[in-house]
Amino acid sequence: MGIFKENTSQNGVGSLTILALVERKGFFDTPIEFLKGVGPSKADVLKKELNIYTYGDLLRHYPFRYIDRTRFYRIGEITPDLQYIQLKGIIVDKQLIGEQRRKRLVATLQDERGSHLELVWFQGIKFIEKHIHIGKEYIAFGKPNFFNNKANLPHPDLELVSEAKKEFQTALQPVYSSTEKLKLFFLDTKGIMRLVYNLLEQGANFIDEDLPEAPLEQYKLMSRRDALIQIHFPKDSKLLQRSQARLKFEELFFIQLRLLFNKQIKKRLHNGSLFSVVGDNFNGFYTNHLPFELTGAQKRVIKEIRRDTNSGMQMNRLVQGDVGSGKTVVALMSMLLAIDNGFQACMMAPTEILATQHFHSISMMLKDMPVKVELLTGSTKKKQREKLFEELANGELKLLVGTHALIEDKVQFQNLGLVIIDEQHRFGVEQRAKLWQKNSSPPHILVMTATPIPRTLAMTLYGDLDVSVIDELPAGRKPIQTLHKFENHRLRLHGFLKEEIAKGRQVYIVYPLIEESEKMDYLDLMNGYEHITKSFPQPQYQVSIVHGKMKAAEKDFEMNRFKNxxxxxxxxxxxIEVGVNVPNASVMVIENAEKFGLSQLHQLRGRVGRGAEQSFCILMSSHKLSSEAKVRLDTMERTNDGFEISEVDLKLRGPGDLEGTQQSGVLDLRLADLAKDQQILIEARRCVEQILEEDPMLNMEKNKTLRIYFEKKSKREITWDKIS
Incomplete structure (x- = not known):
């Protein structure tokens, strides 16, 4: 693309102003309103609709697909299965047809073989009609439509052959996401393409390299400037692939750099409280009150926590453990270690159900020990709160479990030494930061999750944390048997449930809906409840019902009936996905299982298999299954391994929904795909590790660009080193 060659001229309006702005703010941070073709109104709609505020934002608004513009079809070659076609021909006729409200513009295009095709417009016809000239040669591009077996081209892109040769000469034409509001400002895909073109024409020479020479040479990466040109206006598919690989590497490299650099800074700046004593509480619990033998994995993780808390540096550790792997015991023993060393500890869970579950579990394990534990949630009564706040502030209360109520300003600790955050992805960055700042010196941080995280996602979301994995189930637990059944097995299923109940077991039956929906043809909760009570009549069988629309007291009443x-x-x-622990429940029936995501199915399955008896998970579905639903159900039947399931889930869904990553503040990927680009991520992380090993504070001249990156980022963003 010749016009993006190195040049010193400026083609934009007010080039001196642009030059001054670029020098002061930097090319990528220049406000979008200074771009040729963007005035205040267009700038405003770009900001609101696409979050495009700067030149950099526009350049990172990458095309989501490309259209091959190298081939020209003949009119006789058009078939209904073609997605898009490009034609060249002369306009031989145009006319307005129909009444005022149903008026349409029809232009007739004749190709070199004399065949004719109607080009049709229903909107903007006055404007379009003025710009169509009979006898002129045009290029028409669009999606063909067939009416009475005759092809036409509704609302095609139309441009004169003479003008098309002058701009946007690219074999693969970019297609950009747009909105209806943007289209009112002529910012459809072609309008956005024109803005990007103007920007690159005006400022391609201002695009500096942001990666050090080492990775550029080691991985033979395209320059940043060339990559940004080729991703928007690729000359061919090979250059497009090279540009995408370069920009994906850059994206993942800087995420890893931010995480690993901040990890270093935390360790340098924040001295951790010393938990050097293994005292009466820890030893007493381990020796006399441990409800079961610790697994090798639990012992290993506790050793890692002890090593961290006795290192003199602040612990920032993630503990991953599948459902039922015994994370709560590990958390409790860590908190007892804090108490033995004169500190307080707290544990924050995302829901009241889960916080209450943790409180009851911990209280039960500590019932014969002189350690006081309290619960703080939104439901805690005012009088109880005031007493709790007083005991917390004077140090009498050592262990507190709660929801996000823990981050309230009134909650003041005397000496907080350990913070445990359960299911951290459900909390926003700022919420976690408030808890982190509850002490004058930073407490140790232990993050727990029962949602197994794929390796690539863990490296990206939690790359600044040390990771521990509890990969063993407690002794005596039998693997859950998972079976996929269809509606014609219903009678046999009910017979099996009655057999289990006769053995003294209990059963969960989970539905995806609360009320009927006209759009969805599968059973809902209320119909299901009615059907179950008929098949399992009183007084022989007792049935509870629990759903999100019930009042908390009603929900607790029904849950307690089942627990008891x-x-x-x-x-x-x-x-009941999280927070319900009934060891006597041996069967989980999931109705319309094809409507649930893999991670949700796995979490639900984890509600059974908590006792010594054989447990079962029955996945009920219709015979009509999408290929993706079939993969999900087959995966559940094949394996109980949460990490294997999470890898399949990542490939099916992508990272956006798996870990609440959109609100995590870390994962903001424009181009890279963690499911498909695992190798690029691994290489990018390895490269960052090599750089930081040689130059921990990025002081070397060859790493100057990386130092500048952090200086710029620190001016714009929150202080990441204060957030775990």
Whole structure:
């Protein structure tokens, strides 16, 4: 593309102003309104609709696909299965047809063989009609439509052959995401393409390299300038692939650099409280009150935590453990270690159900020990709160479990030494930061998740944390048997459930909906409850029902009936996904299992298999299954390994939904795909590790660009080193 060659001229309006702005702010941070073709109104709609505020934002608004513009079809070659076609011909006729409200513009295009095709417009016809000239040669591009077996081209892109040769000469034409509001400002895909073109024509020479020479040479990466040109206006598919590889590497490289550099800074700047004593609370619990033998994995993780908390540096550790792997015991022993060393500890869970579950589990394990534990949630009464706040501030209360209520300003600790955050992805960055700042010196941080995280996602989301994995189930636990059944097995299923209940077991039956939906043809919770109560009649069988629309007191009442063995079956929505622990429940039936995501299916399955008896998960579905639903159900039948399941889930869904990553503040990928670009991520992380090993503070001249990157970022963003 010749016009993007090195040059010193400026083609934009007010080039001196642009030059001054670029020098002062930097090319990528120049406000979008200074770009040729963007005035205040267009700038405003770009900001609101696409979050495009600067030149850099526009350049990083990458095309989501490309259209091959190298081939010209003949009119006789058009078939209904063609997605897009490009034609060249002369306009031989144009006319307005129809009444005022149903008026359409029809132009007739004749190709070199004399065949004719109608080009049709229903909107903007006055404007378009003025710009179509009979006898002129045009290029028409669009999606063909067939009416009465005759092809036409509705609302095609139309441009004179003479003008088309002058701009946007690219074999693969970019297609950009747009919105209806943007189109009102002529910012459809072609309008955005024109802006990007203007920007690159005006400022391609201002695009400096941001990667050091080492990775550029080692991985034979295209320059940043060339990559940005080729991703928007690729000369061919090979150059497009090279540009994408370069920009993906850059994106993942800087995420890893931010995480690993900040990890170093944390360790340098923040001295951790010393937990050097293994005292009466820890030893007493381990020797006399441990409810079961620790697994090798639990012992290994506790050793890692002890090593961290006795290192003199602040611990920032992620503990991954599948459902039922015994993370709560590890958390409790870590908190007892803090108490033995004169510190307080707290544990924050994302929901009241889960916080209450943790509180009851910990209270039960500590019932014969002189350690006081309290619960703080939104439901805690005012009088109880005031007493709790007082005991927390004077140090009498050593261990507190709660929800996000823990981050309230009124919650003041005397000496907080350890913070445990359960299911951290459900909390925003700022919420976690508030808890982090509850002490004058930073407490140790232990993050726990029962959602197994694929390796690539863990490297990206939690790359600044040390990672521990509890990969063993407690002794005596039998693997859950998972079976996929269809509606014609319903009678046999009910017979099997009655057999399990006769053995003294209990059953969960989970539905995806609360009320009927006209759009969805599968059973909902209420119909299911009615059906179950008919098939399992009173007084022989007792059935509970729990769903999200119930009042908290009603929900607790029904859950407690089930926990206490007063009901045999709990019919529920996914409200029981976390926070319900009934070891006597041996069967999980998931209705319309094809409607659930893999991670949700795995979490639900984890509600059973908590006792010594054989447990079962029955996945009920219709015979009509999409290929993706079939993969999900087959995966559940094949394996109980949460990490294997998470890898499949990542490939099916992508990273956006898996870990609440959109609100995590870390994962903001414009181009890279963690499911497809695992190797690029691994190489990018390895490269960052090599750079930081040689130059921990990025002081070397060859790493100057990276130092500048952090200086710029620190001016714009929150202080990441204060957030775990």
């Amino acid at each position: 063995g007063e009901t045999h079956i709990m019919v529920a929505t996914t409200v």
